[in-house]
Amino acid sequence: MPASYAYLGPEGTFTEVALRTLPEAATRELNPYVSVQSALDAVRTGEAEAAFVPIENSVEGGITTTLDELVAGEPLMIYREVLLSITFALLVRPGTKLADIKTVSAHPAAQPQVRNWLRAHLPDALWESAASNADAARLVQEGRYDAAFAGEFAAARYGLEALETGIHDAENAQTRFVLVGRPARPAAPTGADKTSVVLWQRDDHPGALRDLLGEFASRGINLMLLQSRPTGAGIGNYCFCVDAEGHISDRRMAETLMGLRRVCLQVRFLGSYPRADITPGEARPTLPGTSDEEFMAAADWVARCQDGRF
Amino acid sequence: MPASYAYLGPEGTFTEVALRTLPEAATRELNPYVSVQSALDAVRTGEAEAAFVPIENSVEGGITTTLDELVAGEPLMIYREVLLSITFALLVRPGTKLADIKTVSAHPAAQPQVRNWLRAHLPDALWESAASNADAARLVQEGRYDAAFAGEFAAARYGLEALETGIHDAENAQTRFVLVGRPARPAAPTGADKTSVVLWQRDDHPGALRDLLGEFASRGINLMLLQSRPTGAGIGNYCFCVDAEGHISDRRMAETLMGLRRVCLQVRFLGSYPRADITPGEARPTLPGTSDEEFMAAADWVARCQDGRF
Numbered sequence: 001m002p003a004s005y006a007y008l009g010p011e012g013t014f015t016e017v018a019l020r021t022l023p024e025a026a027t028r029e030l031n032p033y034v035s036v037q038s039a040l041d042a043v044r045t046g047e048a049e050a051a052f053v054p055i056e057n058s059v060e061g062g063i064t065t066t067l068d069e070l071v072a073g074e075p076l077m078i079y080r081e082v083l084l085s086i087t088f089a090l091l092v093r094p095g096t097k098l099a100d101i102k103t104v105s106a107h108p109a110a111q112p113q114v115r116n117w118l119r120a121h122l123p124d125a126l127w128e129s130a131a132s133n134a135d136a137a138r139l140v141q142e143g144r145y146d147a148a149f150a151g152e153f154a155a156a157r158y159g160l161e162a163l164e165t166g167i168h169d170a171e172n173a174q175t176r177f178v179l180v181g182r183p184a185r186p187a188a189p190t191g192a193d194k195t196s197v198v199l200w201q202r203d204d205h206p207g208a209l210r211d212l213l214g215e216f217a218s219r220g221i222n223l224m225l226l227q228s229r230p231t232g233a234g235i236g237n238y239c240f241c242v243d244a245e246g247h248i249s250d251r252r253m254a255e256t257l258m259g260l261r262r263v264c265l266q267v268r269f270l271g272s273y274p275r276a277d278i279t280p281g282e283a284r285p286t287l288p289g290t291s292d293e294e295f296m297a298a299a300d301w302v303a304r305c306q307d308g309r310f
Numbered sequence: 311m312p313a314s315y316a317y318l319g320p321e322g323t324f325t326e327v328a329l330r331t332l333p334e335a336a337t338r339e340l341n342p343y344v345s346v347q348s349a350l351d352a353v354r355t356g357e358a359e360a361a362f363v364p365i366e367n368s369v370e371g372g373i374t375t376t377l378d379e380l381v382a383g384e385p386l387m388i389y390r391e392v393l394l395s396i397t398f399a400l401l402v403r404p405g406t407k408l409a410d411i412k413t414v415s416a417h418p419a420a421q422p423q424v425r426n427w428l429r430a431h432l433p434d435a436l437w438e439s440a441a442s443n444a445d446a447a448r449l450v451q452e453g454r455y456d457a458a459f460a461g462e463f464a465a466a467r468y469g470l471e472a473l474e475t476g477i478h479d480a481e482n483a484q485t486r487f488v489l490v491g492r493p494a495r496p497a498a499p500t501g502a503d504k505t506s507v508v509l510w511q512r513d514d515h516p517g518a519l520r521d522l523l524g525e526f527a528s529r530g531i532n533l534m535l536l537q538s539r540p541t542g543a544g545i546g547n548y549c550f551c552v553d554a555e556g557h558i559s560d561r562r563m564a565e566t567l568m569g570l571r572r573v574c575l576q577v578r579f580l581g582s583y584p585r586a587d588i589t590p591g592e593a594r595p596t597l598p599g600t601s602d603e604e605f606m607a608a609a610d611w612v613a614r615c616q617d618g619r620f
Contacts, residue, residue: 075620185618202598211528218524218569254612255565259528261608262599269615288512289572298571302564305579308495310385 004029005179006039006048012134012154018084018177019052036065043181044074050181055081058174059112062227067241070180070270071198071229078196078271079187080179085172088114089152089162091137096146098163101125105136106149114149116169122147134158176276186272189247191280194224196270199240199260200231209240215259216244219252220290245284248272251295252286314339315489316349316358322444322464328394328487329362346375353491354384360491365391368484369422372537377551380490380580381508381539388506388581389497390489395482398424399462399472401447406456408473411435415446416459424459426479444468486586496582499557501590504534506580509550509570510541519550525569526554529562530600555594558582561605562596 005025008015009032016032019025031048033039042048055066070076088110092101098121105128106114118125128145130136136148137158147163148154155162201208216223225243246253249272261267275283288294304310315335318325319342326342329335341358343349352358365376380386398420402411408431415438416424428435438455440446446458447468457473458464465472511518526533535553556563559582571577585593598604614620 077618183618183620185616214524214528218521218528248612248616254616257612257615258605258608261611262604267611269620294572295568298568301571301577302558302567305567306495306558306564308387308493310493310579 003027004031004048005050005052006031006033006042007052008036008039008054009033010132010134012137012151012157013132014084014086014151014175015052015054015177017151017153018082018175019179021082021084022052022080022179024080025052036063037069040069040073040076040180043076050079050179052082052177052179054175055178056176056225057086057109058172058176059170060109062225062241064229066178067227067229071239071241071268075183075268076180076270077183077186078178078273079181079184080273081194081276082177082179083174083276084177086113086168086175087165087173088133088149088167089155090164090167091140091148091150091155091158091160092146092163093140093143094159094161096163098122101146103128103145104147104149105130105139105145107131107133107136110149113169113173114167117167121164186248187274189249189272190274192275192278192283193245193247193272194243194275195246195248195253195257195272196225196241196243197257197260198268198270199242199264200266201240202263202265204236212240212260212263215256215263216242219256219259220287221246221252221256222284245275246272251292252290255295313337314341314358315360315362316341316343316352317362318346318349318364319343320442320444322447322461322467323442324394324396324461324485325362325364325487327461327463328392328485329489331392331394332362332390332489334390335362346373347379350379350386350490353386360389360489362392362487362489364485365488366486366535367396367419368482368486369480370419372535372551374539376488377537377539381549381551381578385493385578386490386580387493387496388488388583389491389494390583391504391586392487392489393484393586394487396423396478396485397475397483398443398459398477399465400474400477401450401458401460401465401468401470402456402473403450403453404469404471406473408432411456413438413455414457414459415440415449415455417441417443417446420459423479423483424477427477431474496558497584499559499582500584502585502588502593503555503557503582504553504585505556505558505563505567505582506535506551506553507567507570508578508580509552509574510576511549512573512575514546522550522570522573525566525573526552529566529569530597531556531562531566532594555585556582561602562600565605 005028036053039051043051103126108129133150137150137154140148141158222245227241228238231237231239315338346363349361353361413436418439443460447460447464450458451468532555537551538548541547
């Protein structure tokens, strides 16, 4: 297996910073790719062992390019997730003052996070979108624009300095990234895990989505993400990307997945992996009647009834 | 094991007629008991192999004495059910004419079924309740009352004649009887079976009963009877006697029972047995996603996901 990770490039973006927080990244070659699609394709073709891409953003929601790539094509599996707090620095060529800035640049995704700051401090600056925040920094270095919004870590790489740091419109703005590989046995549960699936409904009767969510609720499984994505079969046709609390080796999750498999047209398992937002000690207690022990006791009771021993 | 069946007596009632429709009754000694309770006690003490008692009546609903006996005490199990159409004959001493009848008698349960007929044909006759319809017939034989409502089959036994037959206020009036024994392995499924349970809720949050019914609905299990009975723990405290379509050896029923066992305070299994109302050929098709095959395929899929083979 190639010991390399593909990631959404270029170098010097939040994605690379997030990837480097993973211990396993230290022992791999890290290769930037120009798009989420090309990074995931590198995994599907075997060129890379895994790909590291953004999947959710606390300001904008699910990152649809990534979701759509996971929903379709050869099955992939999420191995890990990383949460990164996103705050921007305003990067300029050394010596530039705030009053000198006529043009600012960044990736379009940065805009909702710096909009208020811009209105307050640079109301007349012209916004120019770049392919990435790192690319915006490079264009500032080349003199094309006056300032770039990027991670503070990008300043050194492009010979810029941070005129301002900690810029973020939304408090606790975070981006969630995932390490995606080919299907394999999921890592053992840690006690604070999450399971991702894609669900296609069998039909569209009234209450169909409620019935589907009932499969989770009746086994005491809490949802963390429900994002609808068009199936491509016309207006009104959606599938659902779902993140749910728990691990496929939990009895309650296994039974939920079996129920979904029975009632849905199709279910795609995207993996069970450790949650980045909490540690096992912070996981909420399971609802009464939904622990592994209670599942096993109930199965044992039914077996006894089937045998006439009650 | 004693080869005798206890039944709710006396002889010559609808209960005895219903019991004699069971092939196995031909090889047993049939002993009448004075009450449902004493017949069931005969099973609990080992005096009788099984007891045959009425449990539901299409005019009046669940027969609470029987339900309460099954809910409490040593566990018992329902082996069989019998449905009997109930129509009454007006039994009189030979020679009696309609105009001669001043008093009529029957078990109180018969009254709602003959009320309209009485109003139309004997508006002035005085109603006298008897311990059973057979007892009413005996009292007519002894000259105590002028007429009794009972099964036509009781006429010969008491030297009476039927002045009128086929009396029934409600069309399709039926009584359901059950053969109850000690816990044992339920008979194999026939394809048209029913499963009876008693459910005690864990708590009384809003939607608690809906959640409980959702355990059946989400596995495509249809209910045939839902009768609440006081638990004896004060006003507002009820348990639920439930009859549901299917056999405990059906995957969907087994998973439903496991779910109920997990979410309920207590579940009492009362047996899986052939339905008397339909034959296997008339059983409704299972909902999509709830056949044994689909349960097994879903379990296999989850096992493959757990192994990384997807």
